[in-house]
Amino acid sequence: MSQVIGRLLAQVRTPTPAADAALATLVGLPLLGWTWVVLTIAPGPSPVAFAGALLAHSAMALRRTAPLASFGAVAAGCAAMLAGAGGLLLPPSMLVFPWSLYSMCAYGSRRALGWGPVAALLGSAAVGLRFWLNPREASGLPPAFVFLFLLAVTMMMWSFGLWRRTQRAYLESLEDRARRAEADREERARRAVHDERARIAREIHDVVSHSLSVVISQAQGGTYAVRTNPDRAAGILTTIADAGRHALADMRGLLGVLRAETPLESESAGSAPTLAELPRLLEGTRAAGLAVTFRQDGAERRLSPAAELAVYRLVQESLTNTLKHAGAGRRAQVVLSWGSAGLAVQVQDDGPGDSRPPGGTGLGLVGMRERFQAFGGTVAAGPATTGGFHVSARLPYLQRTEQT
Known part of the structure; x- marks a missing residue:
C-alpha cells in the first residue's frame, strides 16, 4: 500500500x-x-x-x-x-x-x-x-508604499520558491537513498545466495565421498567374493547399487541449486556434519551462554548425508542468530518431529522477536532455504505469537533424502 x-x-x-x-x-x-x-x-x-x-x-x-x-x-x-x-x-x-x-x-x-x-x-x-x-x-x-508592498510580496514568493526547491532536492535525495539501499539489499541477498551455493559445491565432495568409498571398497571385495562365495557377492552388488543410487540422488539435489557459473571445487573444507553431531553443537551453544533444550518426537529415520547436513546447518544458523540478536542468557528449544511423511524442525527462542528482519529475510536464512528447496522442503521464520523468534522447516521423505 x-x-x-x-x-x-x-x-x-x-x-x-x-x-x-x-x-x-x-x-x-x-x-x-x-x-x-x-x-x-x-x-x-x-x-x-x-x-x-x-x-x-x-x-x-x-x-x-x-x-x-x-x-x-x-x-x-x-x-x-x-x-x-x-x-x-x-x-x-x-x-x-x-x-x-x-x-x-x-x-x-x-x-x-x-x-x-x-x-x-x-x-x-x-x-x-x-x-x-x-x-x-x-x-x-503613495507610489513608494505601492512599490515597497509589491516588492515584499514578490520577494516572499521568491522565498517560497527557494523553499520549495530545497524541499524537492531533499525528497529527491531521500528517494535516491532509498533506491540505493534497496539495490544494496538485493545485492547482498544475491551475494549470500552465491556464497551459500559455492559452499554447497565445496561440500559435495564430503557428502558423496562416503558413498563412493563404500562403492570402491565393496567392489574390491566383490572381486574375491565372486570366486569364493557367490551368495555374498550378490549382497555386495546390491550394496554397491544402493550406494551409487544415493550418491547420484545427492549429487542431483545439491547441484540443482548451483548456478552454471559456480565453480565446483574438489577440495573439502572439512568433514560434513550429520545429525549425530547435534549434541556437540548444542553443548557448544550452551557454553556460549544460551540455554538450549533438545527434543525428538516420533521414530527417528535415517536420512542421506546431504539431507542431514541441511538439517544440521538450519539448527546451527538458527542458534547463531539467537546468540547474535537475542544475546546470551536467553533460552532456546530445538525440536525434531519425525512424522510419517517428513521431518519437521522447530527452533524457537524467548528473545525479542522484532529485532530481526521480518519474514526471515536474513542472509543466513537465504542459504537455508536454498538447501531445503533442493530436497523439496520449506523454511519459514519470523516472530513467534508467544514471543521470541522461531524458525520452522519441513523436509519430506523422498528417495534421495532417506536411506533404507
Missing part, C-alpha cells in the same frame, strides 16, 4: 504539461474574464492589454516544464497589460506574475535563481512608477 501511495505522490510531483495546463486553465479563466470586464469598463484601454493578459495566462501552462521561458512570457504579458491598461492601474491578471516568479525559482535552473530578485525589483518599480504617473487614478496611494 505504501509503495502505491509513493508512486502516486511521485506522479503528482513530476512536472507534466497536461497537469500544468489544466491548473493554468482553472486559475486563468476566472482571472482572464475578470480582466476583460474591468478593461471594458475602464477608460482608454487598448487591445494590447487583453492580449498581454492572454499571453501571461497561456505561458503558465509551461511553468514547470520550461520555467524560465514561461516567466519571460509572463513578464512580457504583464508589461503589455501595464502599457495598454489605460485608466486601469493594475489589471487582475497581474496576479500571475508572483505565481510565475515562484515557479521559476522552484523549478528553474540554478542560473534562473539570480533573476528572481531582479525581476521582483523591476516589476514592483514598474507598477510604482505607473501609480506615480497617474496620481488621480491612484486614489491617494
Whole structure:
C-alpha cells in the first residue's frame, strides 16, 4: 500500500504539461474574464492589454516544464497589460506574475535563481512608477508604499520558491537513498545466495565421498567374493547399487541449486556434519551462554548425508542468530518431529522477536532455504505469537533424502 501511495505522490510531483495546463486553465479563466470586464469598463484601454493578459495566462501552462521561458512570457504579458491598461492601474491578471516568479525559482535552473530578485525589483518599480504617473487614478496611494508592498510580496514568493526547491532536492535525495539501499539489499541477498551455493559445491565432495568409498571398497571385495562365495557377492552388488543410487540422488539435489557459473571445487573444507553431531553443537551453544533444550518426537529415520547436513546447518544458523540478536542468557528449544511423511524442525527462542528482519529475510536464512528447496522442503521464520523468534522447516521423505 505504501509503495502505491509513493508512486502516486511521485506522479503528482513530476512536472507534466497536461497537469500544468489544466491548473493554468482553472486559475486563468476566472482571472482572464475578470480582466476583460474591468478593461471594458475602464477608460482608454487598448487591445494590447487583453492580449498581454492572454499571453501571461497561456505561458503558465509551461511553468514547470520550461520555467524560465514561461516567466519571460509572463513578464512580457504583464508589461503589455501595464502599457495598454489605460485608466486601469493594475489589471487582475497581474496576479500571475508572483505565481510565475515562484515557479521559476522552484523549478528553474540554478542560473534562473539570480533573476528572481531582479525581476521582483523591476516589476514592483514598474507598477510604482505607473501609480506615480497617474496620481488621480491612484486614489491617494503613495507610489513608494505601492512599490515597497509589491516588492515584499514578490520577494516572499521568491522565498517560497527557494523553499520549495530545497524541499524537492531533499525528497529527491531521500528517494535516491532509498533506491540505493534497496539495490544494496538485493545485492547482498544475491551475494549470500552465491556464497551459500559455492559452499554447497565445496561440500559435495564430503557428502558423496562416503558413498563412493563404500562403492570402491565393496567392489574390491566383490572381486574375491565372486570366486569364493557367490551368495555374498550378490549382497555386495546390491550394496554397491544402493550406494551409487544415493550418491547420484545427492549429487542431483545439491547441484540443482548451483548456478552454471559456480565453480565446483574438489577440495573439502572439512568433514560434513550429520545429525549425530547435534549434541556437540548444542553443548557448544550452551557454553556460549544460551540455554538450549533438545527434543525428538516420533521414530527417528535415517536420512542421506546431504539431507542431514541441511538439517544440521538450519539448527546451527538458527542458534547463531539467537546468540547474535537475542544475546546470551536467553533460552532456546530445538525440536525434531519425525512424522510419517517428513521431518519437521522447530527452533524457537524467548528473545525479542522484532529485532530481526521480518519474514526471515536474513542472509543466513537465504542459504537455508536454498538447501531445503533442493530436497523439496520449506523454511519459514519470523516472530513467534508467544514471543521470541522461531524458525520452522519441513523436509519430506523422498528417495534421495532417506536411506533404507
